[in-house]
Amino acid sequence: MKTTIKTFLAATALTGMAATSLAAADVDYGTFDGYNLRVKLIGGAQYEPLYARISEWEEMTGATVDVLSRKNHFELDREIKQDIAAGTLDWCVGSNHTSFAPQYGSIYIDLNGVIDEGTLAEFQPLALQNSTVDGRLVQLPRHSDISNLYYIKSMFEDADNQAGFKAEYGYDLTPPETWNQVKDQAMYFADAPTFYGTQFVGKDEAITGRFYEMLVANGGALFDDGWNPTFNSAAGVEALNWFKDLYEAKAVPAGSLNYLWDDTGLGFASGTVALNLDWAGWASFFNDPENSKIAGDVGLVRAPKGSAGIRTGWSGSHTFSITATCDNTEAAASFVTFLTSHDSQMVEASSGLLPTRAKVWGDAKAQFAADGNDFLVTVFETYAVSMEEDAFTPPLITPWIEVSNEIWPRLQAAILGEMTAQEALDEAADAARLVMEDAGYL
Amino acid sequence: MANKRPPFWQREKYTPYLLLLPAILAILFVVLFPLLFSLYTSFTGYRLIRPETLWQWVGLRNYQRIFSNGDFWSAFGRTILFLTIALNLELLLGLGIALLINKITWGQRTLRTIMMFPMMFSPILVGYQFKFVFNDNIGILNNALQALGLSDGAIPWLVDKYLANFAIIFAEVWMSTSVFAILLLAGLFAMPRDPLEAAKVDGCNPWQVFRHITLPFLMPFVFIAMTIRSLDVARAYDIVDVMTGGGPAGRTELLWTMIARVGYDNARMGQANAMAYVSIFLSIAFTYYFFTKLLAARKYMGGAE
Numbered sequence: 001m002k003t004t005i006k007t008f009l010a011a012t013a014l015t016g017m018a019a020t021s022l023a024a025a026d027v028d029y030g031t032f033d034g035y036n037l038r039v040k041l042i043g044g045a046q047y048e049p050l051y052a053r054i055s056e057w058e059e060m061t062g063a064t065v066d067v068l069s070r071k072n073h074f075e076l077d078r079e080i081k082q083d084i085a086a087g088t089l090d091w092c093v094g095s096n097h098t099s100f101a102p103q104y105g106s107i108y109i110d111l112n113g114v115i116d117e118g119t120l121a122e123f124q125p126l127a128l129q130n131s132t133v134d135g136r137l138v139q140l141p142r143h144s145d146i147s148n149l150y151y152i153k154s155m156f157e158d159a160d161n162q163a164g165f166k167a168e169y170g171y172d173l174t175p176p177e178t179w180n181q182v183k184d185q186a187m188y189f190a191d192a193p194t195f196y197g198t199q200f201v202g203k204d205e206a207i208t209g210r211f212y213e214m215l216v217a218n219g220g221a222l223f224d225d226g227w228n229p230t231f232n233s234a235a236g237v238e239a240l241n242w243f244k245d246l247y248e249a250k251a252v253p254a255g256s257l258n259y260l261w262d263d264t265g266l267g268f269a270s271g272t273v274a275l276n277l278d279w280a281g282w283a284s285f286f287n288d289p290e291n292s293k294i295a296g297d298v299g300l301v302r303a304p305k306g307s308a309g310i311r312t313g314w315s316g317s318h319t320f321s322i323t324a325t326c327d328n329t330e331a332a333a334s335f336v337t338f339l340t341s342h343d344s345q346m347v348e349a350s351s352g353l354l355p356t357r358a359k360v361w362g363d364a365k366a367q368f369a370a371d372g373n374d375f376l377v378t379v380f381e382t383y384a385v386s387m388e389e390d391a392f393t394p395p396l397i398t399p400w401i402e403v404s405n406e407i408w409p410r411l412q413a414a415i416l417g418e419m420t421a422q423e424a425l426d427e428a429a430d431a432a433r434l435v436m437e438d439a440g441y442l
Numbered sequence: 443m444a445n446k447r448p449p450f451w452q453r454e455k456y457t458p459y460l461l462l463l464p465a466i467l468a469i470l471f472v473v474l475f476p477l478l479f480s481l482y483t484s485f486t487g488y489r490l491i492r493p494e495t496l497w498q499w500v501g502l503r504n505y506q507r508i509f510s511n512g513d514f515w516s517a518f519g520r521t522i523l524f525l526t527i528a529l530n531l532e533l534l535l536g537l538g539i540a541l542l543i544n545k546i547t548w549g550q551r552t553l554r555t556i557m558m559f560p561m562m563f564s565p566i567l568v569g570y571q572f573k574f575v576f577n578d579n580i581g582i583l584n585n586a587l588q589a590l591g592l593s594d595g596a597i598p599w600l601v602d603k604y605l606a607n608f609a610i611i612f613a614e615v616w617m618s619t620s621v622f623a624i625l626l627l628a629g630l631f632a633m634p635r636d637p638l639e640a641a642k643v644d645g646c647n648p649w650q651v652f653r654h655i656t657l658p659f660l661m662p663f664v665f666i667a668m669t670i671r672s673l674d675v676a677r678a679y680d681i682v683d684v685m686t687g688g689g690p691a692g693r694t695e696l697l698w699t700m701i702a703r704v705g706y707d708n709a710r711m712g713q714a715n716a717m718a719y720v721s722i723f724l725s726i727a728f729t730y731y732f733f734t735k736l737l738a739a740r741k742y743m744g745g746a747e
Contacts, residue, residue: 078706081490085711103491103709193579193588193596203689254598255578257690267579402708413691416601 029338032331033062039335040079042095042318043070046281050142050339050348057338063331073097074204080104092326093335096139098130098316099205102396108321110136114333122342127317127356130393139319140336141356143348146303146315146386149182150268150276150286151175153299155189164188175301179217179242179312182275182304183251189274190251198275199264200243202257202412207243208404210277211411212394213314214239217306222395222403227441229432231407232425238307240414240421247415257412269293277303277312283352283379298375300382303390313390317356352376354383399439406431480715488712490705495712504716513692514700514717521697521721524607525728528614528678529671533664535615536622541652543623544630558624560617565677569684572613576600576685600686606694610685614678622667629663630656658742665736672728676721697721 041051054065068091069079077100083089089107096108112120120128120137127141155161156173165173169184176182186197201207212222212231220235230236246252253259253267261279268276269286271293289295303312320336322329338344342363345355349364361384368376394400407428414424436442450456484505487498508514543553560568575583576599587593599605633656641651679698682688688699697717705714 074707081706081709085490085493087493105491193584193594196579203687253579254596255601258600258686263577270580272579402710405703405708409689409692412689416691418691 027337027341029057029060029334030330031062032328032334035063035328035331036066037063037093037328037331037335038066038068038091039093040069040076040091040095041067041093042073042076044072046351046353047095047318049351050344053339053344053347057335060338061331061334063335065335073100080107089323089325092323092328092332094321094323095142096319096321098139098141098319098393098396099400101131101138101319101321102133102400103398104138104321105398107323107325108138109324109326109329110138111140111322111333112137114322114329115140115337119337122357122359123340124356124358124387126387126391130315130317130396131319133396139317139321140340141317141319142340143345143353144315144317144356144387144391145279145281145354146313146383146391147277147279148303148382148386149176149301150278150282151299151301152271152274152294153297155274156299161189175299176275176304177301178305178307179214180307183242183246186246186251186275187249190249192250192254194272196253196267196273197251198246198277199252199256199259199267199273200246200277201261201264202255202259202415203408204260205401205404205408206260207257207411208408209314209394211236211239211243211407213303213312213392214242214306216392217308217310217312219306219308219310223436227397227436229403229429229436231432232422232429235308236425237421240411240425243411244415244417244421248417257415280352280354280379280383283376285352287375300378302382302386311386311390313386313392314394315387315391316393349380352379354387397439397441399435399441402435402439403432406435481719483712484716484719486712488710488715490709490711492709500712504713507713508717508720513695516692517688517695517697517700518720518724520607520695521724524611524614524678524696525672525675525724528611528618528675529668531611531615532619532622532671533668535619536667537626537660537664539619539623540626540630543627554624554627557620559620561620563617565617565680566684568613568617569681572609572616572681573600573685576609601690601693603693606686606690610678610682610694613681613685614675617681618671618675621671625667625670626660626663629660633659658739661739662736662743665732665739668732669729669736672732673725676725697724 041047051067051070054067058064069076071079073095076095080094083091084104084107094108096104101108115137123141127144128137131137131139131141156175162173165185165188168188173185173188176185182198188197189195190197200210215222215231215236218235218238220231220233220239222229222231224230247256253273255263259267264276265278265282265285267273268278268282269292283300286292286298287295292298305311320339322332322336326332340356342357342360345357345360346364346367349355349360350367355361355364361380365377365380368374368380394404397403410419410424410428410431413419414421419427433442447453451460483496485499485501487495487500487503489495539557543550543557546553563571575581578584578596578598578600581599583599584593584597587597597605599609637655638651641655646654676698679696679702682694682696682699683702686694688695688703698721701714701717701721704717705711
């Protein structure tokens with residue numbers, strides 16, 4: 001019987017592989033003999049495995065790829081702005097992001113009509129919609145981002161913790177369903193400086209984004225329909241006080257306000273934090289015994305709800321764009337199609353990055369199940385629901401980063417107790433109004 | 443027959459100018475034009491992502507905005523404080539190191555080489571190094587303090603108003619003290635022995651020798667070092683950017699981090715250049731001050747006026 005199952009599994013796997021290679025061969029990526037495609041890509045551990053496939057595209061098409069830069073997004077953004085200013089957009093393909101794209105104006109072409117319609121139909125409609133600026137599809141989504149809540153399972157299963165929490169807060173200790181529960185639990189678990197209840201990224205667009213999703217979850221909005229800043233509402237104050245209260249209670253590390261994604265990811269993996277809202281890309285890392293002290297003890301629930309009953313779901317996509325100055329749009333289109341193909345997305349999905357092609361979700365999950373990786377199956381199931389039901393992007397407006405730069409220092413000031421949440425948000429709203437006026441929105 | 447005058451470029455009185463012409467042209471293109479260009483852009487609404495805005499003349503609007511901005515003045519004051527504390531600390535420590543190394547008779551060259559190590563690191567690496575050292579949770583400093591029983595909490599080195607500024611000054615001093623040490627050591631090497639020996643014969647104690655002979659002799663070197671450092675201290679931008687990014691809540695914001703954010707992240711290059719001009723004048727003021735001090739010190743020593 002065992003042999004039969006094994007044979008059956010092997011046969012299924014072989015069929016799967018054959019189907020995959022058929023799919024790859026089905027797509028004609030064209031021939032661009034001797035052409036040198038110049039590209040600027042986002043670099044970093046999570047993004048590199050995909051680039052190992054570039055040589056395959058070179059072999060198929062006869063073209064060569066010259067990677068001019070491979071930097072993190074903030075540095076790449078500066079470089080692209082310099083290129084715009086200096087008129088040196090002499091490259092074809094650039095990594096892009098839904099949060100960054102609106103500020104680049106018309107340097108990138110509309111991919112409708114450039115990328116095959118059949119190919120576009122295979123992407124998730126929401127991912128394409130979020131990649132559209134002023135009716136133009138300026139980027140092809142590579143993978144998506146949304147955060148869900150990771151927690152250390154054993155801490156919730158511990159009988160003493162359960163009894164102690166119930167005695168103190170009057171309800172059962174279970175993985176949280178609301179952000180108020182997260183606050184209670186984080187305060188209960190915290191034992192600074194050796195252990196913290198939760199943590200948050202504390203600077204740059206990172207904390208603006210976290211504040212923004214909490215604002216929405218509490219029923220607020222950044223702007224009204226006329227683009228007047230409205231985040232200094234009661235919902236905004238409530239959102240900001242959530243961060244402030246946790247900070248003052250020492251339930252988060254004192255250095256949080258200086259943290260970015262790596263700090264929170266590594267912090268959770270070090271086993272010193274009970275609850276951690278984070279991206280799917282960290283899932284494999286958290287559960288890898290070589291990198292993480294909590295491997296095998298990681299639980300995951302959908303991002304909790306704010307006071308308005310809405311779940312947080314700040315989302316965006318990493319994407320590829322083609323410049324308007326590109327001398328071979330066809331080759332560039334072939335290249336970005338290849339890097340976002342079914343096979344490419346399967347490569348990225350294997351490390352937990354969320355696909356933008358509908359079919360890859362199912363195929364990747366089947367692959368994880370076949371590999372016996374139940375954790376990644378749970379991860380994909382959880383993230384699939386949140387991508388479908390909870391995801392929302394920041395406003396896709398040109399001055400988004402600029403508005404964000406007005407908001408986050410004030411959030412920090414309030415969290416540090418230099419001003420009240422209301423004062424901080426009022427000041428940020430005034431500054432944001434000025435930015436919106438300058439940008440012609442008001 | 444009267445001698446025909448040679449063409450003007452061969453006339454003797456123009457020769458110096460002709461010889462200087464390549465240098466003048468180089469300075470013109472590399473320094474003056476970019477400076478004038480950025481001065482011009484500081485009067486425009488130039489945004490990096492909209493090249494056409496280069497021609498949008500806004501007069502003094504950028505300057506009015508920054509001068510009426512409290513955050514700008516805070517960063518301005520903090521930059522002066524940062525410059526003053528960092529440069530003086532570097533001087534004192536550099537002087538101490540130079541005097542100590544000058545006393546060594548064996549292994550001096552090796553020590554001089556070791557002393558230069560911090561200068562060899564790029565400021566970005568120095569920033570990352572100290573970001574890790576001062577990290578509140580996993581940083582070695584807090585862990586060491588806790589292990590030694592000197593602290594039972596996580597000291598927020600990069601968050602607290604005073605500690606964060608201390609941390610960035612510490613990193614800057616660590617990186618640049620050797621510049622002072624090397625220049626002052628060169629001064630000590632060049633120092634004539636006679637006055638020192640004469641002073642000893644006259645019965646001066648070591649402090650008197652240092653105060654009345656060594657120090658006045660070193661002062662021109664001190665001011666040369668100060669002038670050089672006040673010009674290149676803006677390299678500390680990388681350190682601050684990596685360690686704190688000017689935050690939290692602007693607590694470690696210096697003019698340079700503010701200029702970079704406004705110019706690149708917000709793409710408001712016109713406004714950033716207005717700030718940069720204020721920063722340039724600040725540098726010039728420091729340099730001018732040290733230069734006049736240098737001339738005074740040389741005059742005192744009987745050198746060139």
